[in-house]
Amino acid sequence: MLERLEIETFLTLAEELHFGRTAARLQITTGRVSQVIKALERRVGGLLFERTSRSVRLTPSGRRLADDLTPLVAGMEEALRRAADAGKGVTGELRAAFLGEWTAPALLRAVARFGERHPDCRVDVREVQLSNSRASLLDGSVDVLLASFPFDGMACGPALLREGRVLAVAAGHPLAGEERLSVEVLADHPVVQYPQVTSVGFKQDRTPDRTPSGRPVPKGPVGGSFSEMLTLVAMGRGVLPVGEHSRQYYPRPDVAYVPLHDAQPIERGLVWMKENTTERLRAFVRAATDAVGSFHPQAYPPDRPAVPPGRLDV
Amino acid sequence: MLERLEIETFLTLAEELHFGRTAARLQITTGRVSQVIKALERRVGGLLFERTSRSVRLTPSGRRLADDLTPLVAGMEEALRRAADAGKGVTGELRAAFLGEWTAPALLRAVARFGERHPDCRVDVREVQLSNSRASLLDGSVDVLLASFPFDGMACGPALLREGRVLAVAAGHPLAGEERLSVEVLADHPVVQYPQVTSVGFKQDRTPDRTPSGRPVPKGPVGGSFSEMLTLVAMGRGVLPVGEHSRQYYPRPDVAYVPLHDAQPIERGLVWMKENTTERLRAFVRAATDAVGSFHPQAYPPDRPAVPPGRLDV
DNA sequence: AAGACCGTTGAGCTAGATTTAACGACGGGG
DNA sequence: CCCCGTCGTTAAATCTAGCTCAACGGTCTT
Numbered sequence: 001m002l003e004r005l006e007i008e009t010f011l012t013l014a015e016e017l018h019f020g021r022t023a024a025r026l027q028i029t030t031g032r033v034s035q036v037i038k039a040l041e042r043r044v045g046g047l048l049f050e051r052t053s054r055s056v057r058l059t060p061s062g063r064r065l066a067d068d069l070t071p072l073v074a075g076m077e078e079a080l081r082r083a084a085d086a087g088k089g090v091t092g093e094l095r096a097a098f099l100g101e102w103t104a105p106a107l108l109r110a111v112a113r114f115g116e117r118h119p120d121c122r123v124d125v126r127e128v129q130l131s132n133s134r135a136s137l138l139d140g141s142v143d144v145l146l147a148s149f150p151f152d153g154m155a156c157g158p159a160l161l162r163e164g165r166v167l168a169v170a171a172g173h174p175l176a177g178e179e180r181l182s183v184e185v186l187a188d189h190p191v192v193q194y195p196q197v198t199s200v201g202f203k204q205d206r207t208p209d210r211t212p213s214g215r216p217v218p219k220g221p222v223g224g225s226f227s228e229m230l231t232l233v234a235m236g237r238g239v240l241p242v243g244e245h246s247r248q249y250y251p252r253p254d255v256a257y258v259p260l261h262d263a264q265p266i267e268r269g270l271v272w273m274k275e276n277t278t279e280r281l282r283a284f285v286r287a288a289t290d291a292v293g294s295f296h297p298q299a300y301p302p303d304r305p306a307v308p309p310g311r312l313d314v
Numbered sequence: 315m316l317e318r319l320e321i322e323t324f325l326t327l328a329e330e331l332h333f334g335r336t337a338a339r340l341q342i343t344t345g346r347v348s349q350v351i352k353a354l355e356r357r358v359g360g361l362l363f364e365r366t367s368r369s370v371r372l373t374p375s376g377r378r379l380a381d382d383l384t385p386l387v388a389g390m391e392e393a394l395r396r397a398a399d400a401g402k403g404v405t406g407e408l409r410a411a412f413l414g415e416w417t418a419p420a421l422l423r424a425v426a427r428f429g430e431r432h433p434d435c436r437v438d439v440r441e442v443q444l445s446n447s448r449a450s451l452l453d454g455s456v457d458v459l460l461a462s463f464p465f466d467g468m469a470c471g472p473a474l475l476r477e478g479r480v481l482a483v484a485a486g487h488p489l490a491g492e493e494r495l496s497v498e499v500l501a502d503h504p505v506v507q508y509p510q511v512t513s514v515g516f517k518q519d520r521t522p523d524r525t526p527s528g529r530p531v532p533k534g535p536v537g538g539s540f541s542e543m544l545t546l547v548a549m550g551r552g553v554l555p556v557g558e559h560s561r562q563y564y565p566r567p568d569v570a571y572v573p574l575h576d577a578q579p580i581e582r583g584l585v586w587m588k589e590n591t592t593e594r595l596r597a598f599v600r601a602a603t604d605a606v607g608s609f610h611p612q613a614y615p616p617d618r619p620a621v622p623p624g625r626l627d628v
Numbered sequence: 629a630a631g632a633c634c635g636t637t638g639a640g641c642t643a644g645a646t647t648t649a650a651c652g653a654c655g656g657g658g
Numbered sequence: 659c660c661c662c663g664t665c666g667t668t669a670a671a672t673c674t675a676g677c678t679c680a681a682c683g684g685t686c687t688t
Contacts, residue, residue: 001318045592046401053653053665061400068393072386079382086375087360367634367684
């Protein structure tokens with residue numbers, strides 16, 4: 001028997017023929033992919049891939065193994081699905097939530113797709129706030145949540161939404177007139193801070209304490225909610241990197257949005273407590289991925305073109 | 315996808331319907347079996363086994379899942395075997411060794427069975443000594459070894475040989491006339507020690523430093539080889555617990571063997587470096603298991619009757 | 629009533645999985 | 659021609675979660 005990771009790594013690499021993309025899809029590092037494939041090859045006693053730093057190709061026995069394994073994996077997932085159906089695992093109820101109303105359409109698309117596939121399962125959709133998002137997962141009042149990555153301590157699926165970042169500044173701010181900015185400017189202005197309840201990883205992503213070049217970022221005042229934070233920006237108390245969608249969803253005459261051309265995109269996707277990763281939940285994640293398309297973690301472009309947030313009508 | 319351990323645990327339990335035997339076969343603890351099955355059930359969303367402390371039964375969905383999974387696992391192993399064949403993984407050469415000539419017949423049986431299944435693979439059989447057994451695996455001059463458990467730091471297959479223990483004492487020793495003894499007597503006489511090169515786990519098993527009740531065992535002189543150790547016994551320098559086979563293979567007028575009625579049996583099986591667990595090696599372990607029968611770790615009786623060492627003619 | 633057997637549970641540890649970072653190979657562009 | 663960016667590999671460092679251990683409660687036997 002092979003380990004799950006060995007099978008998944010092998011089949012993914014056989015499909016992608018690229019270590020970096022394989023790693024991104026499996027949420028591991030390229031080093032790990034290399035190790036796993038190598039171990040598999042040592043075990044089998046022959047090469048499965050011919051690879052240079054320039055190309056990756058299946059060997060004949062590699063192709064054969066991939067062809068043999070693919071239907072078996074499909075069968076295994078099918079068997080599991082049947083067991084979950086029989087055990088009422090994909091029926092019953094699922095509580096899904098979104099965080100920030102502009103993401104609701106994406107979630108509703110996922111819910112619709114899931115509903116087609118599993119008509120027996122009731123899905124509850126609700127909204128959570130920045131302040132209670134974590135608690136709602138922890139106390140079980142929500143099973144799965146569409147939220148920004150990273151969401152520390154939770155399991156997460158692939159990214160479903162991706163958008164560029166813009167810097168929110170007061171209308172009269174010296175930077176307000178710029179065409180585009182570098183994230184390096186964060187070192188020169190106080191940055192409004194997210195509330196305490198949000199996770200360190202999240203804050204680090206949105207309001208890093210250092211610029212990429214290592215310069216410290218001055219901390220501005222803390223806001224309790226997103227609109228409160230925007231108000232602080234409008235008052236000139238600080239600047240705030242936000243997602244592009246804010247332009248459309250939070251147009252304010254007293255706030256200007258300037259593109260940050262060298263920032264990593266913001267990614268959003270489904271998160272849940274890994275302690276209760278049920279088959280039902282997996283089915284929902286699959287439905288969501290199929291319904292809205294997915295991105296693999298930064299650095300490797302998606303195979304299909306990005307779905308612009310604005311076009312996400314249900 | 316399921317983890318390998320989940321699949322194996324589930325299928326083994328479905329077959330054994332007993333947590334203890336399942337754990338023994340998989341070389342894990344019953345607690346782990348319980349955890350894994352529970353996790354699987356949580357994931358599927360329903361019970362797979364109905365169990366009391368008295369009985370374990372498959373539920374309908376459990377039976378269904380087992381029936382679905384079994385052929386898939388078989389297919390996976392078949393695919394792997396084919397890949398190994400194509401990649402020359404089960405051809406080439408395999409170096410197998412025995413430790414103590416009386417175990418040679420068992421190894422030769424295994425070699426014969428393996429030869430039938432894999433005529434393309436040349437098998438070299440050789441003998442190693444207590445003193446160089448570990449080194450021969452480490453330096454790659456031997457791939458797999460039939461030796462006593464435990465063999466620290468090496469991977470091992472199921473036990474293939476099992477025998478009771480007897481205490482070797484000098485012919486004139488006060489204990490020489492006894493019918494049977496308890497291992498507790500070890501506390502009352504110096505015990506001849508195995509050479510330094512053997513592993514701590516092995517020495518602990520053969521010449522423990524405490525009796526089961528916790529009394530310290532006095533250490534006698536160290537011998538460099540088995541016959542040297544027996545000579546020390548004959549000289550009255552100490553006693554030595556050995557396997558029953560010694561009666562037949564090391565009959566000495568100056569040494570008496572007295573059964574230890576409450577000692578765990580000595581187990582022997584194949585050991586190898588887990589860093590190069592190749593498909594070829596696995597095939598050999600399977601062949602050996604099929605050829606000589608296997609025991610699962612102490613405590614749970616084997617399904618088939620033990621093959622007495624004396625009957626192991628090739 | 630006591631004891632043997634069995635599955636469960638939670639705390640705790642350690643081995644193994646995974647990451648990190650440095651490296652060498654390979655092409656393309658200036 | 660050389661430098662730079664991309665890519666896969668590797669060894670060492672890190673840390674997680676897989677696993678064991680031990681205590682427990684239930685069940686059947688004598």
